[in-house]
Amino acid sequence: MLIRSTAALAFLLTGAASAERAADPLTRPIAVDRAAEWLAPRAPVRVFGNTYLVGFGGLSVALIDTGKGLILIDGALPQAAPAILVNVKRLGFRPRDIRYILSTEPHFDHAGGLAALARDTGAVVVASSRGAAGLRSGRLAIDDPQHGYDGRFPPVARVRVIGDGEVLRLGTVAVTARATPGHTLGSMTWTWQSCAAGRCKAVVFASSLNPVSADSYRYTARSNQAIVAGYRRSYATMRDIPCDILITAHADQSGSSGRFTFGPHACETYAERSRRRLVARIRSEKGSQR
Numbered sequence: 001m002l003i004r005s006t007a008a009l010a011f012l013l014t015g016a017a018s019a020e021r022a023a024d025p026l027t028r029p030i031a032v033d034r035a036a037e038w039l040a041p042r043a044p045v046r047v048f049g050n051t052y053l054v055g056f057g058g059l060s061v062a063l064i065d066t067g068k069g070l071i072l073i074d075g076a077l078p079q080a081a082p083a084i085l086v087n088v089k090r091l092g093f094r095p096r097d098i099r100y101i102l103s104t105e106p107h108f109d110h111a112g113g114l115a116a117l118a119r120d121t122g123a124v125v126v127a128s129s130r131g132a133a134g135l136r137s138g139r140l141a142i143d144d145p146q147h148g149y150d151g152r153f154p155p156v157a158r159v160r161v162i163g164d165g166e167v168l169r170l171g172t173v174a175v176t177a178r179a180t181p182g183h184t185l186g187s188m189t190w191t192w193q194s195c196a197a198g199r200c201k202a203v204v205f206a207s208s209l210n211p212v213s214a215d216s217y218r219y220t221a222r223s224n225q226a227i228v229a230g231y232r233r234s235y236a237t238m239r240d241i242p243c244d245i246l247i248t249a250h251a252d253q254s255g256s257s258g259r260f261t262f263g264p265h266a267c268e269t270y271a272e273r274s275r276r277r278l279v280a281r282i283r284s285e286k287g288s289q290r
C-alpha cells in the first residue's frame with residue numbers, strides 16, 4: 001500500500017518517467033538510515049588525468065577514461081544507478097561506453113546499483129572470486145561478519161572473476177586487482193596509473209577495511225580466524241601499495257574531509273586506522289570473556 005501510494009505520488013509530481021523508475025526492481029530503493037547521507041549529491045569531478053568521481057557525498061564511484069572505453073568502480077545503492085549515469089553524461093561521456101564495472105565488495109551500499117548499471121550500459125562486472133559469488137547471490141555470505149543483517153541487493157547475473165595481482169587492460173589503462181580481505185573475504189582494491197602533462201600518479205580505489213559486524217559476531221571465534229588473517233594480509237598490502245592518490249569506498253574513511261586524499265602515506269594511514277579499530281575490538285571481546 002505504501003509502495004503503491006509512493007509510486008502514485010511520484011507519478012503525479014514528476015510524471016511517467018519517475019513512476020517507471022520506481023517500478024524498476026533493479027533500482028528499487030533500499031531504505032536505510034544513512035541513505036540520504038551516503039547519496040548526498042556531488043558534482044562529478046576530475047581527480048587527476050583520466051580519473052574522475054561520479055558518486056556521492058558518502059559513497060565513492062570512480063570513472064576511468066581509457067581512450068577505448070570507460071571503466072566504472074562500484075555502483076552504490078540500487079536507487080543511485082540513474083544518478084551515476086547522469087554524472088557520467090555531465091562529464092561528456094556516454095554510459096554505453098562503460099566496458100567494465102569493478103566491484104570492491106558484495107555489500108548493498110557498494111554493489112546494490114551494479115545490476116542496474118550493468119543492464120543499462122552493457123558493461124561486464126568484474127570482482128574477486130568470493131566477491132563474484134556474493135554479487136551473483138545478492139546476499140551476504142555465511143562467513144561475512146555482517147551476516148546477521150539482512151543486506152540483500154539485486155543479484156548481478158554475469159560477473160567476470162579476477163585474481164589477486166591480475167591486470168585488466170583497456171585502451172591506455174592497466175588496472176591491477178589487489179585482494180584486501182577482512183571487511184568481507186572477497187574485498188578487492190583497484191589501482192592504476194593516471195597521467196597528466198607528463199606526470200603520472202598511482203591511484204588507489206580502496207575497499208572498505210572497517211571491522212563492522214553484526215552484534216553476535218566475534219572476531220576472536222576460532223571459526224572466524226580467516227577474517228582476522230585476511231585483515232593482516234590487507235594491512236601489509238596497503239602499506240606497500242604505490243599510493244599517490246587514495247579514494248576510499250566510503251569517502252569519510254579516507255581520513256580527510258575531501259573526496260580523495262593525496263599520498264604518499266594515505267593508504268598506509270587508512271590501513272593503520274582499521275588495524276587500531278580491529279585491535280580494540282578484539283581486546284574488548286577478550287575483556288568481556290573474562
Ligand SMILES: [Zn+2]
Pocket residue numbers: 105107183208
Ligand atoms: Zn561493507
